[in-house]
Amino acid sequence: MSFFLQTHIVKPKETLEQIAAMYQVPDVEILKLYHYQNVPKNTNHLGTTLLAGQEIFVPDRKEIEKILQIRNQRIEEKNFLTNSLIENDTFLPHFVKINHHFIINIKDFSDDDLNNESHIEVHLKYLGKQEQHYVFSYHKKLISVNGEQPDLKIYELASKCTQCLFPVEFEIDEKGKIRNLINYRKILNNWKKIRQKLQHEYQDSYSLDYIDDVNDSMDVREELIETFNKDIFLQFIFASYFKKFHQGNVEINERLTEHLILFQSQYSISVDEHEIYINQHSQCTDSRSQQEIINHIKAGINQDNENELLESEITASYHLDKNDKILRQAHVTIESYLYNMKERREIKIEMK
Numbered sequence: 001m002s003f004f005l006q007t008h009i010v011k012p013k014e015t016l017e018q019i020a021a022m023y024q025v026p027d028v029e030i031l032k033l034y035h036y037q038n039v040p041k042n043t044n045h046l047g048t049t050l051l052a053g054q055e056i057f058v059p060d061r062k063e064i065e066k067i068l069q070i071r072n073q074r075i076e077e078k079n080f081l082t083n084s085l086i087e088n089d090t091f092l093p094h095f096v097k098i099n100h101h102f103i104i105n106i107k108d109f110s111d112d113d114l115n116n117e118s119h120i121e122v123h124l125k126y127l128g129k130q131e132q133h134y135v136f137s138y139h140k141k142l143i144s145v146n147g148e149q150p151d152l153k154i155y156e157l158a159s160k161c162t163q164c165l166f167p168v169e170f171e172i173d174e175k176g177k178i179r180n181l182i183n184y185r186k187i188l189n190n191w192k193k194i195r196q197k198l199q200h201e202y203q204d205s206y207s208l209d210y211i212d213d214v215n216d217s218m219d220v221r222e223e224l225i226e227t228f229n230k231d232i233f234l235q236f237i238f239a240s241y242f243k244k245f246h247q248g249n250v251e252i253n254e255r256l257t258e259h260l261i262l263f264q265s266q267y268s269i270s271v272d273e274h275e276i277y278i279n280q281h282s283q284c285t286d287s288r289s290q291q292e293i294i295n296h297i298k299a300g301i302n303q304d305n306e307n308e309l310l311e312s313e314i315t316a317s318y319h320l321d322k323n324d325k326i327l328r329q330a331h332v333t334i335e336s337y338l339y340n341m342k343e344r345r346e347i348k349i350e351m352k
Contacts, residue, residue: 005038010054016046023058030067034059082322083271087248091241091269091278093325095134098126100326101352103143104233109344119143121352122233123167133171133179138234140166157207160198161214164190170228176238178228184221191218230258232347236332240278240318245269253285257334259293261312262286275328276320284312290338312336327351 008019016028025031032046038057046056059067104120121143127135140162145155169182181187191214198211217223228234235256243250248269256263263282270277286293289308316332332347 006058006060008056008058010050010052010056012052014050014052016050019056019058024061025059025064026068030059030064031056033067034063079273086271086276087245087269090244091325093241093320093327094323095126095129097324098124098136098326100124102233102237103350103352105348105350106232107346109342109346111342112344116146118145120233124237127169130171133173135169135171135182137167137169138228139168140231140233153207154210157198157202157210160194161211164194168228170225172238174242176242178225178234181221181225181228184224187224188218191215226260230260232258233349236316236330236347236349237327239280239316239330240267240269240320240327243267254282256282256314257312259296261293261310263312263314265314271322274322276318276322276325278318278320280314280316280318280332282314282316284310284336286310310336310338 006023008023010019016031020026020028020031023031035044035046035057044055050056101121101123104118104122106116106118106120108115108117119142121141123137123139125137127137129135142155142159164187168187170178171180171182173179195211195215199208202208202211217227239256243252245267250267251265252267253262253264255261256265262285264285265280265282268279287309290310291308293310312335314332314334316330318327319329320327327349328351330347330349332345332349334345334347336343
């Protein structure tokens, strides 16, 4: 040990922060590290309260630079290992920390003309794990349509029909797909009560047909599960998860949009100091005709007119926090040519 080490004798009521500032040491941790590297006795500890007359070893500028260099090198090595793990492993968030509200803005265009713009608020909360499935609570509320409260009859009826669904509790599998509705019986019982009220309140044939269609979906658990799997928010909040990245890339086949169209998707992931960025490009590879897709039926055995196959692609970008890997913001664009008309949907998801 050098005989020319700089020391400081503590005065009454002095703090480590004051001493560090006095000697232009960037932070207390550097002061403590240097002290413990050079203190001759292991009893000379630096507690929250210093003792008057206590000797503290203080680094000079050269030693401070050396400590900072080693610290930065270790941070870089840790970041490199962390980033490498993210870019070469199955990507999963810290599910236990998911308890957030999100705002979704959806714009629908036909041949570049804006048709509708909707604002939706959702709440997603992680409840735990059952066997290999992750359990969530989900609540969804339509805030506005084209900047106004949704007061049209169709929106009013739809809102009343779906109020029994939320909050829904569901399980998702290792691919991010809903496999079970935990509170299905409760939803079904609520729907039966609401249905009776609606059938008395709405007497026109259109409304009664709509209620019957909803009842058909409610009455079969598998159909209701499929309805939630078509949910745009749930599709894209989980889009970046459960994928095995290799050197920052992955390619998979998956079904997306409210029609569950088959896409071939490519995802790329990159990481900086605070955020994770994921980009998606998906190309439609569905063998069904446009009419089969709209009617949600399987592809016909004989495809007479290949021109009827759907042209569609999805581009998306996701920004996630590096610490918890939870989505903070997403931008999704879905473009399709449906019967020679260009349909475009722009979706923006932001954590509230």
